[in-house]
Amino acid sequence: MDIRQLSYFVAVYEQGSVSAAARQCCVAQPSLSAALRQLEQELGVTLFIRLPKGVTPTEDGEKLYGHAGRLLSQLQSLKASFSEPVARVKFRLGLIRALGVERMSQLLREFSNSVPGLELHLVEPDEPCDARIITPQLLKAGEAFAPIWHDNYLLALPPGAPLSLQQQIALEDFEQLPLIKRTPCDAWNTLYPELVRRGIKADIRADIQTIEYALGLVSAGVGCALVPNFDSLLQRQDIVLRPVAQLRLQREIGLAYAKNQDSASLAVLRQLCQPAR
Incomplete structure (x- = not known):
């Protein structure tokens, strides 16, 4: 070895x-x-x-x-x-949840390797920071936004669930469907109001925050959950992923930073984010 x-x-x-x-x-x-x-x-x-x-x-x-x-x-x-010792460069990067472990690990590794002496601090997106990776809905006044990734959402179902035999899930299929609510979630913010408008009542079994816990409950047969179409999820054998018809369940992820901010480390991060689009 x-x-x-x-x-x-x-x-x-x-x-x-x-x-x-x-x-x-x-x-x-x-x-x-x-x-x-x-x-x-x-x-x-x-x-x-x-x-x-x-x-x-x-x-x-x-x-x-x-x-x-x-x-x-x-x-x-x-x-x-x-x-030779190099000057430490502190950089605070705010991250929302559920960004995808694989792609974020690669981006952060490339950033760390590209800035000598980088001391990277990952913080919540509402804390003071030099840049943030967020959705456009969280953008603040005076910030620029550079898109990085565009995610589509799918419905994760337990293997063997009757709906897994369908190629796509209709909104009517959500009537009394065991569902794992995950917040915050852009797809949930689109789906739930539409279900209410149509008088469709899903059977909410849990309300959690992380994709990992949601997938664990789906795999265990507790219910279904909306998840981004990460490559790693598409390869899993313990869940079935199906698109939801009649709705565009999407989100945009991008790099946000103050328009008047200019630093060498931020310029590197902006450059690294471009090929990921």
Whole structure:
């Protein structure tokens, strides 16, 4: 086992795709795949389940990710300790919830690697900060907004649910449908008023905040929940995802910052956000 193999493993884990990880690591895909196979052979485990679209980590893969991340971070710290000291650059970034672990991890890693001496603080979006990743609805006066991602929402259903046999879910199907309410959620703010207007009463089983808990309840068969169409969710086998007909359940995510603010670190972050659109 070597650092190169662990770096490739972390890239595949965070990208959810061998080809995307190869592009990120600037290496040929066969070489990366060979290194990953060698790592699995040395550990005697399977780290990823290969799917038609990408990969998903096994339990052993999840376990290794925590160890690998800490090891690579320690290695970076070790190298930095022998480098010329650089001035610390503090940057406070406000984040709303449910942004997607994979894409946010990649963006924050690239930001940290691109600004020497960066001391990144992740805070709630309503706290004082240098920039925020938010929806346009949370934009404040005097802020500029640069779009990054555009998410569509799907309805997550337990496997075997009768509605999972349908290709899409009609609004009438929500009548007495066991539903996990998640707030704050842009899709819920669109769906719920429309259900009320039509006199459709869903069976609210829980009111929670995080996507992870919502998906856990869906997988357990407690109810259904609206979730963004993250690539990692599309690959899960313990839930079924279906679009909701008659409504556009969408959200826009972007970088917000004060129009009169000008700093080198913010310029780097703005540049990094552009390719993610």
